[in-house]
Amino acid sequence: MHSILLVDHNTLLRQGLRALLTAQGEFAVVGEACDGKDALSKATDCMPDIVLIDSQLRGMCGLLATAQLKRRLPKTRIIMLTETKTNDCVRESLLAGADGYVLKDATFEELLIALRSVALGKKYLSPDVSQMLVQGYLNPQAAL
Numbered sequence: 001m002h003s004i005l006l007v008d009h010n011t012l013l014r015q016g017l018r019a020l021l022t023a024q025g026e027f028a029v030v031g032e033a034c035d036g037k038d039a040l041s042k043a044t045d046c047m048p049d050i051v052l053i054d055s056q057l058r059g060m061c062g063l064l065a066t067a068q069l070k071r072r073l074p075k076t077r078i079i080m081l082t083e084t085k086t087n088d089c090v091r092e093s094l095l096a097g098a099d100g101y102v103l104k105d106a107t108f109e110e111l112l113i114a115l116r117s118v119a120l121g122k123k124y125l126s127p128d129v130s131q132m133l134v135q136g137y138l139n140p141q142a143a144l
Contacts, residue, residue: 002028002115002119003027003030004027004029004030005032005039005046005051006033006052007032007054007062007065008054014032020108030048034058035057035058035059043069044072047073048076049119051066051069051077052081053066053069053078054080055093062093063096066080066093066096066098070096070097078118079102079115079118080093080100085103099122100114100117101126101129110127
């Protein structure tokens with residue numbers, strides 16, 4: 001069973017994810033945080049296998065929290081959960097240490113694939129993000 005820390009300013013989203021993940025039986029939500037500072041404290045306390053973190057947090061942004069989490073807990077996997085799908089945001093998230101990048105309009109099944117992938121040590125990008133990055137790679141002038 002993989003332990004997960006949920007980090008999002010939206011309480012309803014966190015509660016919904018907790019219910020869905022708990023029902024799967026392969027994940028245990030060991031904590032919740034509403035901002036980056038709280039995430040650092042909770043992660044240090046509960047030592048989760050995976051942190052599912054919103055990129056747009058109050059106070060300390062998700063990118064800064066991700067970078068600090070990776071420095072403190074290098075074996076912890078981090079999935080950025082976001083509405084933003086620009087090349088810059090994806091690149092900054094990966095450089096900060098994110099192991100996955102999932103859009104908030106993803107299905108729960110996609111989130112499960114992402115969680116399972118990063119738990120195995122793989123990187124995961126939502127299909128829309130992957131498509132965008134491939135197009136930018138194939139046609140770099142269009143990405144400018």
